[in-house]
Amino acid sequence: MTAVNLAPTKRGFPAGFSEDRLDEIRRLLDTRRTGFSLEAPFYTDDHLFNLDMQAIFGQNWVFACSVAEIPEPGDYVTLDYGPYSLLVLRTDDGGVNVLHNVCRHRGARVLTEASGTTGNLVCGYHSWTYSPDGQLIHASAPGEMEFDKACYSLKQAHGKIVAGLVFLCLADEPPTDFDDTAAIFAPYVAPHELAKTKVAYQQNIIEEANWKLVMENNRECYHCDGHPELACALFPTWGLSDETIPRHLADVWDRNQQAQASLEYRCRRYGLPYEVVEELDTRIAGIRISRESLDRQGESFSADGRRLSKKLLGDLPDFRLGRCSMHLQPNSWFHLLGDHVVTFTVLPINAHQTQVRTTWLVADDAVEGVDYDLETLTHTWKQTNLQDKDFVELCQKGATSPFYEQGPYMKSEYQVEAFINWYVQRMREHVG
Ligand code: 3BY
Ligand code: FES
Numbered sequence: 001m002t003a004v005n006l007a008p009t010k011r012g013f014p015a016g017f018s019e020d021r022l023d024e025i026r027r028l029l030d031t032r033r034t035g036f037s038l039e040a041p042f043y044t045d046d047h048l049f050n051l052d053m054q055a056i057f058g059q060n061w062v063f064a065c066s067v068a069e070i071p072e073p074g075d076y077v078t079l080d081y082g083p084y085s086l087l088v089l090r091t092d093d094g095g096v097n098v099l100h101n102v103c104r105h106r107g108a109r110v111l112t113e114a115s116g117t118t119g120n121l122v123c124g125y126h127s128w129t130y131s132p133d134g135q136l137i138h139a140s141a142p143g144e145m146e147f148d149k150a151c152y153s154l155k156q157a158h159g160k161i162v163a164g165l166v167f168l169c170l171a172d173e174p175p176t177d178f179d180d181t182a183a184i185f186a187p188y189v190a191p192h193e194l195a196k197t198k199v200a201y202q203q204n205i206i207e208e209a210n211w212k213l214v215m216e217n218n219r220e221c222y223h224c225d226g227h228p229e230l231a232c233a234l235f236p237t238w239g240l241s242d243e244t245i246p247r248h249l250a251d252v253w254d255r256n257q258q259a260q261a262s263l264e265y266r267c268r269r270y271g272l273p274y275e276v277v278e279e280l281d282t283r284i285a286g287i288r289i290s291r292e293s294l295d296r297q298g299e300s301f302s303a304d305g306r307r308l309s310k311k312l313l314g315d316l317p318d319f320r321l322g323r324c325s326m327h328l329q330p331n332s333w334f335h336l337l338g339d340h341v342v343t344f345t346v347l348p349i350n351a352h353q354t355q356v357r358t359t360w361l362v363a364d365d366a367v368e369g370v371d372y373d374l375e376t377l378t379h380t381w382k383q384t385n386l387q388d389k390d391f392v393e394l395c396q397k398g399a400t401s402p403f404y405e406q407g408p409y410m411k412s413e414y415q416v417e418a419f420i421n422w423y424v425q426r427m428r429e430h431v432g
Contacts, residue, residue, distance in 0.1 A: 006087045008413060022048055022431055029428050034407040035417060043210040043399040049351035052211070053082035055430035056330050056423065057170070061178045061285055061343050063332035064088045064159075064166045068197045068361050069115065070096070074132065076317055077115040079168075081347040081355075087111055087121070088155060088166060089132055098159035099134045104152035121154070127267060130154050134279055162186055164194025165334075165343075181285035181328075187273050188289050188324050192336045193314030198363040200309075200340070200368070201378050204357050207389045209396035211331070211348035212423065217392045218344075219415040226387050229380040231322060234259070234295045239412040251293075259293035263322045267291060269319050274324075280418035281425070286329035288415065295323040300339050301380040309339040309372035311363035327415070329422045339363075340372075342381055352396055 010203055025048060041048050054101035067075050070090040078101055087110070099121075103110050108125040111118065113231040120137065125214070125353045134154035139147075158169040162182040169178075207214055221238035224230055239251055244352050245253045267274040273289035285386040298305020299319040307319050319338040326334045331346040340362050347355040360378055367373055398404050409417045 017050075025051060025427075026431050029424055029431065032420075032424050034408055034421075036215075038093055038175040038212070038406055038420060039385045039406060040052075040399045040404045042215060043396065046350055046351050049210070049348070051430070052348065053084070055427050057082055057084070057348065058166065059103065059171045059430070060175060060330055060426070061160070061167045061169045062330070063343070064098070064330060065345075066164065066194050066197070066341075066343055066359065066361060067164045068101060068194055068199050068364075069163060069167060069202075069359065070166070071195075071198075072117065074117045074119060076111065076118055078111055078113065079347070081349070083161070084170065085109060086168060086170075088159065089118075091132070094164050096131055096159040096161055097429060098157040099130075100153065100155040100157065103128055104136060105139070108229045110154070111264065122135065128152075163189035163325040164192075165175070165189065175284040177283050178285040181279075181283060184277050184279075184287055185289050185326055185328075187335075188291065188326070189336060191272060191314055191316055192324070192341055194341065194361065196364050197313060198364040198366075198423050200360045200366075201374055202371065203378070203382060204355055205351070205385060205389060206356045207392055208352060209354055210351055210399070211346050211354040212420075213399070214346050214354050214388075215331065215419055216416045217388050217395075218346075219419050220413040221389055222412050226391065227384050229301075229303070229383045231381070232295050232298055232305055234293065234303060238319075239415065243398045244411055254300055255295065256293065259297045262297060263291065263293040263320070266318060266320065271407060272321065274322075280327070280329065280415060284426075286418070286422045289325070291322050291324045292362075301335070301342075302376070307339045308377045309362045309366050310373040311371050312338055313341070320356050323375040329419065330426075338403075340377065352400075353392045356385060356389075358382075364405055371389075386388045 023337060051381040064079055064090060069077050070088065073090050076087050079088060087099045087101045089097045091097050101110050103123040105123065105126055105128045108123055110121050110123045128136060130237040131137050134156055136149040136152045139149060158174050160167045163165050163281045221235045223319045227235065237245065237253050237256050238367045264274050278288045280286040280288050294305060296305055297320050299307040302308050312319060321338045324336040330340045333344045335342045342358060343359045347357060349355055358381055362372055366372055
């Protein structure tokens with residue numbers, strides 16, 4: 001009996017990273033102009049994209065899905081971004097197991113569906129079979145010698161569930177301060193009881209733009225005149241202050257202040273946190289979270305402010321809880337309301353294409369057609385996503401022009417700047 005054992009190969013910079021190219025990237029990072037958009041190669045260059053995948057998506061905690069997408073043991077979702085393909089599986093003990101979806105025989109994708117339920121994982125190519133925790137349990141071939149199957153488990157990544165949100169990290173040693181960030185957001189998210197929600201709808205759109213342009217666009221509302229449906233959420237005044245509010249928004253601003261005061265009063269009564277916590281570039285797992293009112297103390301993302309699902313989430317006491325909104329670096333944002341939750345994940349495909357996954361969650365006992373109408377529930381963010389897609393695609397086109405030059409971020413775009421600061425910092429650390 002011969003045992004075959006191969007030492008694991010070391011992962012380094014992807015092919016094409018000559019010292020010269022790294023020097024060029026270091027120069028671009030070092031000469032980054034604070035307060036300005038990035039130089040064009042950050043949005044267009046394939047090598048920089050590969051480095052993004054290593055330094056950002058290969059090292060940091062990334063939002064994968066909510067437990068509503070994998071409610072039962074054996075449920076899984078596949079997640080593809082850049083060169084990676086991951087399986088996120090619910091385990092028997094209610095935890096999560098994250099495996100690289102790369103067969104240890106000759107590398108085929110093991111599971112090819114976007115989601116499903118599985119027992120053992122069987123590769124479709126030569127039927128190598130893995131247990132749900134990734135152990136190779138069956139790999140027979142005619143006349144084959146025995147080999148040490150223990151050396152050929154599916155590679156594992158780190159997974160974590162916080163208040164019903166599932167995160168993964170591909171690094172050997174994940175950044176530890178994610179736990180501190182999780183401690184910040186858990187009390188805001190937990191009352192919405194995501195374990196008692198179900199997916200009402202999931203939308204996947206491909207935007208012809210670099211993932212950073214998608215993120216930058218999310219981090220400001222300077223462009224929100226282009227989102228008429230978001231007026232119900234008071235986003236037109238988002239990111240502004242007493243000093244910067246323009247005259248034509250003065251009325252909305254006053255209304256906003258009153259609605260916010262009344263929301264905060266209710267939150268105090270119910271014991272729900274609402275304060276703004278903003279540490280977008282001061283910690284590795286950068287975060288902004290708050291609970292903010294909707295226009296005229298509305299209940300949901302509807303034009304008239306009325307609830308979009310009749311069932312309250314969890315044990316929430318009131319529909320009028322505004323929106324608990326969370327932005328996490330590097331690739332996600334969330335809106336949690338009394339009646340539903342919307343999660344957003346940005347999954348880079350290549351330097352100029354990005355998948356944006358939006359998932360609407362409602363109470364698990366809400367019945368479509370009775371408690372909510374799917375078109376009405378999803379209208380605001382479906383429209384907003386399409387409008388955003390147009391905006392970021394215009395920016396991508398501009399970034400490919402030889403006449404593109406870095407432009408200044410405005411005051412209300414300070415969170416875009418924070419995202420870029422966070423990104424540049426992580427990239428600098430990675431290239432040394
Ligand atoms: O966080 C968000 O989803 C919003 C939408 C518009 C801009 N951004 C701040
Ligand atoms: Fe998976 Fe051969 S590549 S069994």
